[in-house]
Amino acid sequence: MTKRFTTILALLVWCLTAPAALADVSFAEVVRKTNPKIVKVYGAGGFRGVTAYCSGVLISPDGYILTVYSPTLDTRELRVHLYDGTRHACELVAAEPQLDVALIRIKERERFKDLPLDYFDLSQPPPEVRVGDWVLAFSNLFEIATRDEPVSVQRGVVSAITPFAGRRGIHEAPYKGKAIIVDAITNNPGAHGGALTTRKGELIGLIGKELKNALSETWVNYAMPISELRDFALRAMRGEYKPVERPERTQTADKKPYHGIVLIPDILDRTPPYVEEVVPGSPAARAGLRPDDLIVFIRAPRPDSPGEMEERVIASCKAFKETLAGLDPGMTIKVIVRRGGQLLSLDLTLEQNPVR
């Protein structure tokens, strides 16, 4: 009995003296405290490979949520699921496409007066982040969690803090500020709007959309630093935010036809032209193309005599690009795809390249 007591005492002393706050101690407690500040956002999309979901972070006790600006928010049916599984209708308060960030809020906020939500306090500047710091990423990547299920947490190290030019398919990413680059694979579908925190759970960044580095064509795992977004968030919460007037980027004199098909990365000599993604609202989306479709043939007007149609075998991503490059906006072509075991013929009308 005494022996056991001594052991317990010794353990206690050891616990007190050895500040186990560190190294291999579980993050369970930090996760438990942080999870209630993350929301699952559901909005437009959900068809043809466009995620209808993303993540968001609570920045006020009454339901203001900071997230990444995306077409998902472009709906009157915007909803969030809080950590406790409750569902709430939301509305867009302000968006800053140049920062790729948006503020949304829960419509019925009265209920939080008596029961305030846990939130990240942006009134103070965020802690400094340095290369080499450990970070945690909280997001609902791949929509793994629903309702009251906790969002996913990942751990990583800050690899760099640097401006970067990202792009997705044919689109350049608007965000041109500094990014916190991490070594964990954080930027997956639906992760955008999630939180990048210190190991103590302090908010330091907002996980961005899935983007490739425009220079190297590689996926980048990054977050936009809260220090860059804080001004927007605070002003938008006060209702004082006015979108910054920026010179509209002029359209380059390209007459390349726009279709909205994003193929899988062209890494082989003859990469089979599988559709990776279909840009929502694009001609391809209207034509009914879907991710995972394999493009087999294209029936299009002959370049030398546009009145006649000719069918071309599309054996690779390269062949697809070459074929499309010879066509003009306004033309309607037939795209024959293999989906499952079937061949489908879809009509696609090419458009002008959209202007941002």
Add this chain to the structure above:
Amino acid sequence: MRLSTFATLPTALLLMTTLVDRAIAVPPVIAEAEARRLAAIEKVRGAVVAVFGRGGGGGGSGVLISPEGYALTNFHVVQPAGKFMKCGLADGVLYDAVMVGLDPVGDVALIKLLPQEPGKPFPFAAMGDSDKVRIGDWVLAMGNPFLLATDFTPTITYGLVSGVNRYQYPAGTILEYTDCIQIDASINPGNSGGPLFNLDGEIIGINGRGSFEKRGRVNSGVGYAISINQIKNFLGHLKGGLLVDHATLGAVVRSDDEGRLVVTQILENSDAHRRGLDVGDQLVSFAGRPMTSVNQFKNVLGIYPKGWRLPLVYRRTDEERNTTTTHQVLVRLLGVGVDRQIQERPPRPIPEQPPEPRQPGEPRRPPGQPPMPPPGDDEKAEDKEDSPAAKFYEEKKGFANFYFNRLERDRLLGEVKKLGDFNNLAPVWRLEGERVQPIKNAFTASISQNQVRLTLDEQEFALEPLKPGESLANLREPRDSGGLLAALYVWRRFLEKGEAGFEIDFHYGGYEPFYPDGTAASRVDCEVLNGEHGPFYTKWYFRRTDGQLIGFETYTEKDHDPCEITFGDYRDVEGRKLPHRLEVRYAGKDFGIFVLKTHELKTAPDAKEKQP
């Protein structure tokens, strides 16, 4: 050569540590954490298995869980490898192994490695409690990603638990992962089947799946491990060489706006329906776990084998009377059918093949067209007799490896033999005593090989169990017992003839819970023998802690409640152990408790004297 490596390695490490210490002065807490991590790795790495198909097909990882060489891996690792495989351990030695049990839906397989010398124990790792795993805990994943290690030493990746109780849909051709552990430690092809450890070196899961969507088939920060607690539920089945089926309640549920799970459809022949569950009822909890979302519902069901009986709590609201009643029942789970098309996600496109329905008990598909032949159906030359493991394989339809079923079956039959020799006794066994509940009545029963008679409360019942054309009502006499006469007949037959008494089927059925007094609280974990004879299907329950036969259930018809009998008060009678208390239950209700006063198993006193 090996020795020198071993000698130099610590020296090098020591040197490095010293250098590093000087260079950046590692704080003691970090050094300590590292030391603990290294200790955990050292403790278990010997148990990690690199699995290879004998013909060079397949490959993956596994982990030894017993000194006899039983190892867990994924179904999708064993499936292409075939019945026999080669397994490398961290000691650099390649061992022969044989497939033991398969759980295609849960993506688990049990294999057995053969020791180099008979009886030589293998290193193995202990299984932990995956219900204790929390999001944010550190984990170690081990295995052979990309089949890199030619010396079979495991690759170790380190990370966090990203989520627990995750549900992953069987999208396309992928198997269903229920209640699994999501991790951010790198999981790549080849890691499949390998262990996930906590920092105490206990197995908390089997790594088996990743979200590989956009990067081809490499890690994208999301890996999934099958929780070890799920596997523990199936371990008896797997050790028994079974082809395991998972469970369904037979009901479809939807979560309504208030977050309640409401039954929208229910199979009429499901046990849940027989126990009263109906459309519109709200599910509150199952197997002690609250039901908050459809995912949780699927999670909780997914971790149990077909046939298990578990407590369900549901709530019914009577709108007219404005009352809500809560019901707690024990529900037997239906099977989901194991012949679903199961395969790890292949490179796209995924061919869409409609699943072919198969009735339970029906033979598996013949080899040939199926999208994924059952293991061993493709007769590779290497797969034939030349594996040293071939003597541990016995083919039988519906089983992964009947050799192991025989092994477990005979072990339990050994427990029956311990009760005594019931052979060559009187043609008619007579039992007398009292039914003590619900009311006191005297009873007498006589059981012969083709007739059972029971007198209860001055009423006479008789049954000729094998008479052709016997009606179901007769087979279930007395009323409300579910077939006590039939059960007594089957009981004698089992004690007397053992396996030989069940001409249609007799096999070991793995682990199952049994409820001696019919309440959820009385649960006893058991092992099961299944026997089918004539029109009767019987399950015999043996307590796992001591092998005692504590009860049985006799079914007179599939999809109908059985007559349940719980044995108690075992006493020695002339060198035989006989239960003196039989609790009889049917359809969730007590039929009665029978207390045995006298019994006559031998012909007559004079017959006894005749014996030398």
